[in-house]
Every structure is written in C-alpha cells, then in structure tokens.
Amino acid sequence: MLKTLPVIGMACSACSANVENKLNSIDGISKAQVNLVGRTALIDYDPSRVSLEEIKRQISDIGYDLVIDSQQSAEQLEALAMKRLRRMTVLAWCFSLLIMCISMRWINVGGVNASNQLSLILAAACLVLCGREFYVAAFKQLRHGTASMDTLVTMSTAIAFLFSAFNTFWGETTWGSRGMEWHTYFDASTMIIAFVLTGRFLEEKAKDSTASSLRQLMGMAPKTARVVSKRIPTDGEDSPDQVPISTLEKGDIVEVRAGEKIPVDGEVTWASSFMTDDAAYVDESMITGEPTPAAKRVGDNLLAGTIPSQGRLRMRARQIGEETSLAQIISMVQQAQSSKAPVQRLVDKAAGVFVPVVLTIALLTFVLWLVFAGTQSLPQAIMSAVAVLVVACPCAMGLATPTALMVGIGKAAEKQILIKDATALELLRKVNVLVTDKTGTLTIPNKDLVDFTAADNLRPEQREALKPNAREAIQALHSQGIQVHMLSGDKDKAVSYWADKAGIKHYKSGVLPIDKETLVQQLQSQGKTVAMMGDGINDTQALSLADVSIAISTGTDVAIDVAQVTLMGNDLGNLPIAINISRKTVSMIWQNLFWAFIYNIVCLPLAAGLLHIFGIDFQITPMWAAALMAFSSLSVVLNSLRLKYKKL
Secondary structure (H helix, E strand, C coil), rough: CCCEEEEEEECCHHHHHHHHHHHCCCEEEEEEECCCCCCCCEEECCCCCCHHHHHHHHHHCCCCEECCCCCCHHHHHHHHHHHHHHHHHHHHHHHHHHHHHHHHCCCCCHHHHHHHHHHHHHHHHHHHHHHHHHHHHHHHHCCCCCCCHHHHHHHHHHHHHHHHHHHHHHHHHHHHHCCCCCCCCCHHHHHHHHHHHHHHHHHHHHHHHHCHHHHHHHHCCCCCEEEEECCCCCCCCCCCEEEEEEHHHCCCCCECCCCCCCCEEEEEEEEECCCCCEEEEEEEEHHCCCCCCCEEHHHHHCCCCCCCEEEEEEEEEEHHHHCCCCHHHHHHHHHHHHHHCCHHHHHHHHHHHHHHHHHHHHHHHHHHHHHHCCCCHHHHHHHHHHHHHHHHHHHHHHHHHHHHHHHHHHHHHHCCEEEEHHHHHHHCCCCCEEEEEEEECCEEECCCCCHHHHHHHHHHHCCCCCCHHHHHHHHHHHHCCCCEEEEECCCCHHHHHHHHHCCCCCEEEECHHHHHHHHHHEEEEEECCCCECCCHHHHHHHHHCCCCCEEECCCCCCHHHHEEEEEEECCCCHHHHHHHHHHHHHHHHHHHHHHHHHHHHHHHHHHHHHHHHCCCCCCHHHHHHHHHHHHHHHHHHHHHEEEEHCCC
16 A cells, blocks of 8 residues: 655654665565655555554654644644744744853853853753754664764754853863863854754745645645535536535535536536536646636536536536545655655765764864864864764755755646656656657547548548647757657558658658567667657557656556656647756756755865864854754755746
8 A cells, every 4th residue: 555644853864764764674564765855755555564553653763753644634734843843943042142142241140150050041941942852853763773963963962061061060170270261152052953943944934835836736626515416416406515525425416616626536417508508618727738628518527626617517426535636646746756866865875874974073073173282172172073063964965856856846747747756857858769659649630530431531631630739849859859759550641741740750650569669679779768658558568668658648547557757638848848847857956966065075174173274263163053054955945946937
C-alpha cells in the first residue's frame, strides 16, 4: 500500500535522511522516500506486516512525528505549527535583546555579578521555552546514534551557556586570579536560538510558496455536493440537499449548477442550458488544457473539479474520493515532489556524514587554539568551536534540490504537464531525440467520419487534423537541439503528408510496435538520450524502453501507466515547455548546490579563526554564524522560487 503522510520536526537534510533511513529499516516497509520541503513521507508498506501506528511509534523514538490520523488536515497542522514557530521566534528575540542590553550595560541592574546572574536566568528561560525542541530531538537522535542540525544547535548553545554559567560564579577565581580576561556569552547562546528560529520561520514562509501549485490542484475539489437522490435519477425540480463530499456514494445523483465545481467523476443523467435543452457546457481547461467548454449530454463523462460554464446538469457518481481523476493527479504530483533526483541521492549521502564531520572540525578547532595560543585562549577556543558548530548547519545543502524540484514539478502541473518522478524531470533536459507516434499523438482523427471503409479514398486532411500547436511544438523542439522522428503504421502517402505539415524530416510508415522499439534501441546505441511519445497500446514497448516516456492523456490507460510524463489535453505546445522546465529546474538545483557548498567552504575557516594565522584579526562570532546560517537557507529557497516567475 502506497501512502503519503506528513512528517513533523524535520529541519535539515540530515533530519530527512534520519527519517528515511529509519522508515526503510522497518520490517514491512518496502520503500520510503522523504521530502524535506514538503514535510512528507511517501511510504510503500504491507499493512499485514506493520501498522501505521507502529511506524509512527518508531519515528517518534528518533525525535520526529508522523501524522497518520487526524481530524485536522495537513494544511491546518502546518498553520498551527507556523503560528507556534512565530510565537517562539518573537519570544526568543525578546529574551536575546534583553540579555544583550544587560550585557552591554545599556540596562543597569547593578554590578557585573548581578548582570551575569540575571542574564543566566533569562538565558535559561530562553533555552527551555524556545529551544526545548532542539534539545529533545537531539537527545532522541543521540539514543539511536544519529545526528542532525538539532545536534549542532544543541551542542553550540549548551556549550556557550554552560561556559558562561561557570564564569558567572567562578570566572574571577579561575581566570581573573591568573591575570586572564574572562566573559560570559549568554547573549550568544540565546541569539543562536533566535536566529535559527528566524531562519526556520522565513524558510517555512518561503517554502509555503513552493507548494502553491499543489494547493491550487487541491483547491479544485469542492467540499460539498448537491445530492438530488440516492441512486435514483430524477428530472424534477426538487431542491437538492447540500452534503459534505465525503458522504457521497457511488450511484448517487448530484446536481451541479453553472459556476459550481463538479464534485466527483461520473456521467451525465440530465443536462440543460439556454443554448440547448439537452446539453450543458463544461469548462475542463484545468484538467485537459482545452480552452473551449465541452458540450455534455446524457451519458457523457464528467471530471471532478471541472466547472459548468452554462446551464446545469445532473450526474451519477462513478468514481469518488481517491478514485477521481483529480485525486489521482494530485497524488501523482505529490509523489513526484516526494521523489528524488539522482543528484539529491548524492546530497543525502553527503548529509549523512556531514554532521559527524562538523563535530570533528569543531573539536579540532578547539584543540588547535589551545595548542598554538595556550591555555589563556580557552574562552576563544570554546567560542570558535561554537561558531563552527553553528555556521556549518547543513540546511542550505539539504534544501537545494527539493525546493527546486517542488517548484519545477508544480510549475509543470500548472501547464497541464504531469511528471511522475524527479528522475524524469532531470532526464528531460538531456533529451536530444524524440520518437513520436502519429495517429492520436500528433494528429486528431476526424470525428465526423462515419464510413471508415471509404477512408482510404479520402485525402489525409479529410481523415487522422494536426493537434493544436503541433507544428509550432516541432519547431520549438528543433530550436532546442532535439531531432524528431515520426513513426506510424499508416500508409506512406498519409505519413509523408503529415510529416511535411508538422515540419518533421525523419519519418517512417507501415511500422509495427517492434519497429518503434528497434528505432529507440538504435538511437540509444548511438549515445542519444531518447524520449518516446505515444498514446496507444502499440506504443508501450517503445515507451518502456525510452530514457523518458511521454503519453497523451487522451490515450490508453496502459500508455499513461507506463509513461513518466503525461501531457494533459491535446495541446502539444506543452512538450517543449516541459523540456524547458526541466532545463531551468536542474540549472536551479546546481545553482543552489553551488551556493550551499561555497557558503560552507568560505564560512567554516572564518568561524574557526583561520585568518589569525595570517595576522588578520577577523573571525565570525557564534551570533553572526547563526545569522549567516539562516540567511544561506533562505537564499536557497528564494532562488528556487525565481523559477515560478521565469518565462517559459
């Protein structure tokens, strides 16, 4: 059973790696993928071997939580979490600024001892009230031998606080009596908490925008329906009852009026409009991309989320809940956004060892300061180690890939392009050859043609027109450096005619399914990255073999199931857009990774105090390390959001 569940408590790539590794280690789960940005886990599990309650318990043991059954939606839970995060952030800043004012003597509370003791009390309150979740999560992870950003924040703030607490009571007798200068760093410990919470809050606000496309899809589904009767169709003028959509059953008769959303998939039992007594006109553009409302008469199919633009109709519910086409599209987009591109798997491996490496660097920093600067540099050694722990939090690295993927896949969904997984999105940019079927893929058969026996005697244009923007799409593909091959089982006269109309130079007629498969293999053997586009059962062999498989939503279920990319509707202009989205998304991923790694490469030595070796008295303090860490994470998310507004 495949299920997507919200995960609470993840803050960095190490967190998502911990959750994913734990899920994949549970007996009964065949595969699990965790999406850091979407805060979800895609789990394929066997209910007869492991329950969701047991999975939740094991995830809770390592410091996170899995939402398996709640009266509140994921959006409501996220809203509550955001509200709490905002409150904790404001409170942390209040504590931090107050402690800073006391430390700087801007607020006079007496002597040095009184100031330090009051700062100690305020800092302890800040760590307990605002930083408690960091400590609890880090402790749970320690019990299971894992580490994450929570570990780094916990260690850095705890070290700064404990060292300051020691100095508050014994600083003068321990350091002052030896002629050594000593300080307290309560403001640093609380500022770290404040900056980390601020960064997390801003990340959440920005990442909320990356999921906007998915929310738009979810918003297409209405919450209520007008039930006319239970399984008994009627054309009467009775006033239908408004009921929650969750109460609908298969066979129920539902009335939908102009401007209202169709609640479930089904078939028309009665329709009327001012234009005609036997049809209503339904806008299906959000599903199919077709701009012209479709006439719907008795027996015609209806899709959830579409809207009657004229008239009203009654329908019999056929697919409800997760069975509707809209629900399946939403599920497909969720799964795609939860999947991982090949580059993300490399990042996950790096994140798995990143925290232990940072802990080692921090320890090495501490030791080297003592070795080369002597014991009198102990305060400086401690603060340098703390700065290293804070500045190296792997948030930016973990956010680099999933934020770009979520925006890219969501952008594609807005354009009626459904991408099943991140691998397909990454591979699309490498495609340099497209092999395409003709009938049903590039061309639309003449619906008015009744005498099929006479079809051979008709001119091609009288039979199989080109789909909207087909020629423009082929031209765009050529400009993208993609070679197009058209294969068809049709006669040479028709195939050559439509190849010329579409602007395709490479074509072949009279082919069998095995010929399509053979061509794909031949092109791949030449080092080409091949995409196959088709709509029928006869295309499935080639679709399965191609590097990227593309289906048309009006095609057969088999072709759609095999395909990694599905173009909704008949507008082929979306194909070059899909490739463009892939190229821009992957480019954004590499930009994000570059800046994430550059940030760590530059900031780690500065935090450790490396410039002192060259006589330069400059070093990143723990407070500024926290600010830089928050800024790096936010910059990666904001950079990914630029993709939403790029011209395609």
